[in-house]
Amino acid sequence: MNALARAADLVGTVLLLLGCLQCLLGVIGMLRFPDVLSRSHAATKPQTLGMLFVLVGVALRLRHGTDVGTLALIAFFQFLTSPVASHLVARSAYRTGQTGSGGLLRDDLDPQLSDGDGTGERP
Numbered sequence: 001m002n003a004l005a006r007a008a009d010l011v012g013t014v015l016l017l018l019g020c021l022q023c024l025l026g027v028i029g030m031l032r033f034p035d036v037l038s039r040s041h042a043a044t045k046p047q048t049l050g051m052l053f054v055l056v057g058v059a060l061r062l063r064h065g066t067d068v069g070t071l072a073l074i075a076f077f078q079f080l081t082s083p084v085a086s087h088l089v090a091r092s093a094y095r096t097g098q099t100g101s102g103g104l105l106r107d108d109l110d111p112q113l114s115d116g117d118g119t120g121e122r123p
Helices: 003-032 036-062 065-095
Strands: none
16 A cells, blocks of 8 residues: 555544544534524534535545545535525424524514514414
């Protein structure tokens, strides 16, 4: 094995470990945060970055065209679906009153979701 392959293996291993650590921190955040909005943030941001680290680490370890293409598709769909799903969960939690929105400094969704009579109550 030449020096370049060893360096790629080492960097791949480090990225795998960093990705696993990032995903672990996201899970701890999901368990520790108090409300739905904070938990959806912990479910999306660190998990997506951790998954990217893991996929790049695996790609550096495998180094085959078909495998790297498959990993690129996985990364694309991860970036496409995870934030959208988290946004939909947060939006439905807001609509059902599960967010504890009393602590919000500014509520941009209230005028959009009010029934139009000026009371500001959600449908």
